[in-house]
Amino acid sequence: MEYFFTYFLLINAITFAVAGSDKYLAVNGKFRIAEKTLFTLAFFGGSVGLLLAMLIFRHKISKGSFIVKFVAILVLQIAWAVVQLSDKI
Template identity: 45%
Template sequence: MVEILSNITILAAIYLVLNIVAFGAYGFDKAKASMDKWRTPEKTLLILAFFGPFGAYAGMLVFRHKTQKKPFTWAVPLFILIHIIAFIGIIFILN
């Protein structure tokens, strides 16, 4: 049981880092957009959103970035839904 808890802790830490990275990427891209400099490709931002959807969504709201772009308005919420369903599935598996 202790091993399972330590594995869950490690996975939670990795998940937190992924969401922080996604949040930061959205902020970084917004800053670059404001300075009219090289931008992060939208595909990269969407991939980051797939792995860290909560951070990506927070980045969209906080930085007001990509909130009008169609792929982002439907994909990021969809990724959040997928992650919530996966979390529920994992909880059922562990119990």
């Protein structure tokens, strides 16, 4: 369980930093980080970091297609967590 917590903190910190960097790049008209990269990081556990970055940096919050895909990842993760927890009970 300790490794899971460490992984969770690390992947979310990385995701937050990558999303923040993408916002910085967007504001300055530079080469952007692919949405696929952000979704991959979120899928592998960084959804909290991406959500925080979206709220704090106001990044990608008006892009409907991004929100839909992000919510789909969240729903899958919540469903996975419920299944995992129900096996423990």
